[in-house]
Amino acid sequence: MEAAYTGSVCDSKGGPVDEQATRYECDVLIVGGGINGAAIARDAAGRGLRVVLCEKDDLAQHTSSASSKLIHGGLRYLEHYEFGLVRKALLERETLLRSAPHIMRPLRFIMPHDAGARPAWLIRAGLFLYDRLARREFLPGSHGLDLRSHPAGDALQPQFTHGFMYSDGWVDDARLVVLNALDAHERGAVVLTHARCNRPQRHPDGWSATLETEGRHLHVTARCLVNAAGPWAARFLLGATNASGGQALRLIKGSHIVVPRLFEHPHAYIFQHPDGRIVFALPYEGAFTLVGTTDVDFRGELDKVAISLEEIDYLCRLVNRYFRRQLTPADVLWSYAGVRPLVEDAAASAARATRDFRLEPDLAGAPLLSVFGGKITTSRKLAEQAVDWICRALGRAVPAWTELACLPGGDLYGPRPDKRSVLEFAAWSARQAGRYHWLPAPLLERYLRAYGTRVHTLLARRNSLADMGQEVVPGLYAAEIDYLMTHEWARGSADILWRRTKLGLHLAPGSAALLDEWIAAKQGALAL
Template identity: 60%
Template sequence: MDQTINCDILIVGGGINGAGIARDAAGRGLSVVLCEKDDLASHTSSASTKLIHGGLRYLEQYDFSLVRKALIEREILMRAAPHIIRPLRFVMPHDQGQRPAWMIRAGMFIYDHLARRELLPASEGVNLRTHICGAPLKGNFVKAFAYSDCWVDDARLVVLNAMAAAEQGATVLTRTACQAVTRHADHWRATLRRTPHLSGGNTDRTEAQITVRAKLLINATGPWAASFLHDTVHGRTGKKLRLIKGSHIVVKKLFDHPYAYIFQHPDGRIVFAIPYEHDYTLIGTTDIDYHGDTDKVTIAAEEIDYLCALVNHYFTQSITPADVFWTYSGVRPLVEDDKHDDTESASEITRDYKLALDSDAAPLLTVFGGKITTFRKLAEEAVDLIAPTFRNQHGAWTADACLPGGDIFSDQPNNRGVLEFDHFVHDMQQQYAWLPPALVERYTHAYGTRIKVLLADRFNLGDMGEEICSGLFAAEVSYLMRNEWATSAEDILLRRSKLGLHTKNSNKRLTIWIAENFTTLR
């Protein structure tokens, strides 16, 4: 059935920037519609290296402003979402031919002190002959440096922002493409097309057209920002975007300790090796120019070879492409300015963002670039920029608010949620002692305090419903479909969780199960 929606703001794009802006704007009392043509975080925002970090390597480019901004955000986000963001200690082996050790140490000193740091330890030198991180490395690496940043479940970060936006009154429409927009003096008229996701078992197999009348349009389409302006807004141009593909590989774990590695390769690239999902090591990323279809981004054989060769340069355990268990790739839209040209290395282009406001008629705000660590600040600046359009005087608020499930010990963000998260896990394991402790631990990291919503009115394992695949019960599937816009097996197994990595044929089994039970779940 066709419908019409009137709102203050229409946001196109359900990645981290679109979801973050929706949350901020809705929390200031503005009426918001967010549309995403696929699932939330189904492209670039779920294809990151899973880090909330200041960007140590950006110091080499003297981009102190970006690093400081990211370091400030690192602390804010840790407090807001301690369930999906947690501290991670990195070790950088010192390789022959790199910058002198004293220079790297000086850079880490700056990294430690460029912004106020309350939650993470300072950097230090490491003797790889005696430190646990030296064991998996080749014997020629004897010196290293250790520092701290954070790991994040990037796809869940997007979902939590969308949930927060919806709880503030925003309308979130997934599987809904913006097909056309018409600009008028005081409003935009947009035609959205909702396409049911048939593989998810949706019994409503009819398309629906939605007309949105919005006072302001926000283009948060990421890699599609320029093409959206040209093709949908018709002829508008903006910042020049350079599309860079970053790919990752996942292999069986190469080491059995909680540290991550950062390798400064001789070609100038930075590559991480990170403990991943208990059983694996995540390795990436590459940085190469991309000119293909942004809807179909996959790793190239050359990228796999490159990452395997890098691993073999550092680790005693060698790998080949045959050892790669899983891969993923994403396209990052990086902003080029007049001071740079197309011959510049992809790793040298700024990861900072630009906001472009066009107020010729009904306002149009376009988001160019950005990185996942600074999404909240980007959203805050975006809403500050457009607030005068609505005479909205509600000040910035998200720096002092938890994301859904992040209110571990208080409604307000606090250090305890980060420093004492293990106590919360233990408390939940005691409260839900009828569930396996490892399952409760996964629930606490995925849902935080929303575990109590997931497990409401359930008192024994039988109340969880069928175990569809290992560790995935009907109760969780129902929760994700009711509360987090999940409609397909892929949404659940690869974005809302990573259970698809652990169970063979889980996608097929869950797809069949959803098709048979969809109407009762919704």
């Protein structure tokens, strides 16, 4: 397979490749650089398939960076009798945590009991089932809680005196996508960002497609096409490929707000609101609390998704019902919204629509696989099932492998996922602090959480803060910018400040413009 177009991909050592390459022959062309597309690319490349992944924007730019940042079984889905989905997600929960303990970690949830909502016996029964639907190796089980004596009760309104505590996990969603793409690339895949797939053509024995990127055209021939375009999946299938059929999608907008920290302890809250919604309040980036999500049917422009004033007001009112500290929309420091492509079912409300995924194969000609629905927690399993089908369609008998493999940076204690990496992350971090004693502790902690063992690549041949280069904006040095642009497909301030890191929350207005100016100046100098 030929090398990729520079600026969109890196070579196997992380450097730019031949910018004149315009044609690719591959086994699988994957359209969509969200979590599903990236996970499928990783799995397929690891099985020896020649893979091209294309994304019209940045990796995880849309739905996959707009989640609630949770690795969870979906406790509320038990009410809708989706036991299969919950069990599938619970089985994946600890598998994912072991594979990337730097960007994921266990999280304990506080569920205050609201006398006007579900009865306590029903909640106990649900948590009993939640604890036992799948084996837990290291996550503790649930139990009752006296909020009058537990620190979690201090932040709540006084009427909430009792509750429950249970386990799930937290994830940096955008980095999870990038790490899947990085692993795919290091196993031979070509990853093309800002490359739009225009009207692929189906032939009896393969596909041909033109990818448009910055005025250039790249031509791809593939034996199999995977439609992992997320909210665009139905449109891509029915419009761009002229394929008949296709699973109907229900587009649901979920919005979140970020506010000043509402509580001091490290746990999260889950609220069972009287209107039937489940809303989370999560510790976020140290100084903040993340609140969400809403569930609203969406019919607007997919490239221009934003939270509405009504959603902001709703989330503020919900916070005020539960917390002592009262919020107004003026307290919202940041917000984001994403459209989730859910498989259409008979659910009357958006909140009740299923979060399970569906793979729709089509062998009426060259193999075509469309991915509908899904959630971050089940993305690895979705990819495994998708690549199982692809291998059968292409006549390749290659076993699955990702369950027993770390994501890049997750190999703290060896190449295979290990609960030790989750339980002893602090001990590993302490050893790195001794090795990189010259870095400010908060900066090193951020590096270790973002990059895991890849911190050694970022800090290679650097022995002082001066070796990190210019501090372009507070907390962001030239060395990290170079790393993100060379290894992780970052191209501008939004990629760096909001998806590869969350530094945008901590910086003063105008910082993004300063970073873009610095990047433009450096690229201009390199072009001379």
